[in-house]
Amino acid sequence: MNSLQLQRSLYSATASTFEELALLCPSGDMGVEQRQLPLVGAASVTFDGPLRGELVLSVTDQVLAAAASNMLALDETPAAALRRDAVCELANVICGSLLPHVAGRRAMFRLGAPRWRAADGSPAGSMAAFGAPVSEVLMGLEDGRVEVSLFLVNTWTSVEGVLP
Amino acid sequence: MQFNVLVVDDSAVMRQMILRTLRMSGLPLGELHEAANGGQALDVLRTAWVDLMLLDINMPVMNGEEVIDHLRADPETADLKIIVVSTERSDARIERLAAKGVAFVHKPFTPESLRDVIVDITGISHEQPAASEIALLGDGLDF
Numbered sequence: 001m002n003s004l005q006l007q008r009s010l011y012s013a014t015a016s017t018f019e020e021l022a023l024l025c026p027s028g029d030m031g032v033e034q035r036q037l038p039l040v041g042a043a044s045v046t047f048d049g050p051l052r053g054e055l056v057l058s059v060t061d062q063v064l065a066a067a068a069s070n071m072l073a074l075d076e077t078p079a080a081a082l083r084r085d086a087v088c089e090l091a092n093v094i095c096g097s098l099l100p101h102v103a104g105r106r107a108m109f110r111l112g113a114p115r116w117r118a119a120d121g122s123p124a125g126s127m128a129a130f131g132a133p134v135s136e137v138l139m140g141l142e143d144g145r146v147e148v149s150l151f152l153v154n155t156w157t158s159v160e161g162v163l164p
Numbered sequence: 165m166q167f168n169v170l171v172v173d174d175s176a177v178m179r180q181m182i183l184r185t186l187r188m189s190g191l192p193l194g195e196l197h198e199a200a201n202g203g204q205a206l207d208v209l210r211t212a213w214v215d216l217m218l219l220d221i222n223m224p225v226m227n228g229e230e231v232i233d234h235l236r237a238d239p240e241t242a243d244l245k246i247i248v249v250s251t252e253r254s255d256a257r258i259e260r261l262a263a264k265g266v267a268f269v270h271k272p273f274t275p276e277s278l279r280d281v282i283v284d285i286t287g288i289s290h291e292q293p294a295a296s297e298i299a300l301l302g303d304g305l306d307f
Contacts (some may be wrong), residue, residue: 021271089175
């Protein structure tokens with residue numbers, strides 16, 4: 001798997017998860033305003049197994065509100081705790097969907113409980129300290145935007161080494 | 165016959181989605197219980213009769229697989245019907261869970277797929293949903 005294939009897998013896992021779970025479809029080209037919307041927080045999921053790392057899903061306020069409303073089939077915006085919980089669950093499903101594409105269908109991983117942190121200018125996710133993500137996806141959803149980053153503690157060489 | 169269900173997932177949103185799916189399913193439901201982790205699930209089982217458990221795998225305190233092992237080792241709960249509802253995609257782990265006598269539903273799931281697995285594992289036939297509920301079920305929505 002090369003970096004382009006990894007990014008495609010990450011994009012596919014993100015798009016299908018938002019579409020199927022939160023009824024939010026990726027928009028085509030994002031305008032300048034949409035690209036500049038502030039990210040209000042991020043959900044991160046650590047994983048451990050043949051590979052160790054973390055997936056971080058950062059969202060704008062538009063996605064934070066719409067995801068929870070759609071998942072709960074509510075007309076009004078749910079409470080803040082439920083909005084954060086919805087994004088955490090989405091990050092969990094994206095991570096679970098992605099890992100078999102990276103490490104093979106028989107590889108077993110242990111996923112940590114998703115954690116939320118509000119945007120405060122520092123890098124989201126505890127693995128960010130290990131360096132740049134191995135893959136990133138930027139996606140427009142409705143009027144908002146998400147950014148997904150995949151961090152690996154193992155080197156990229158080890159990713160190729162576990163491929164089936 | 166109505167059956168009591170326990171939904172175990174650390175995500176409150178996912179628990180609500182599963183409960184909503186159950187209510188739309190036309191299945192003869194009795195009491196619906198919730199738990200946010202394996203430890204809470206065992207607490208519920210000590211105080212309430214449950215016919216079916218819908219169980220996540222990746223949870224804090226006590227994960228789903230530990231809950232299954234605990235229940236299977238106890239004669240009182242060894243035969244409890246369990247459906248794992250999880251993001252888990254590893255064929256090896258799914259085979260291991262199947263060997264413990266549980267059914268499996270991937271997240272995200274459709275209302276129909278969850279209902280069909282419930283019918284299959286419990287042997288309970290579902291009632292005809294109301295017209296409005298059929299429209300919702302047939303909407304092609306995935307949860």
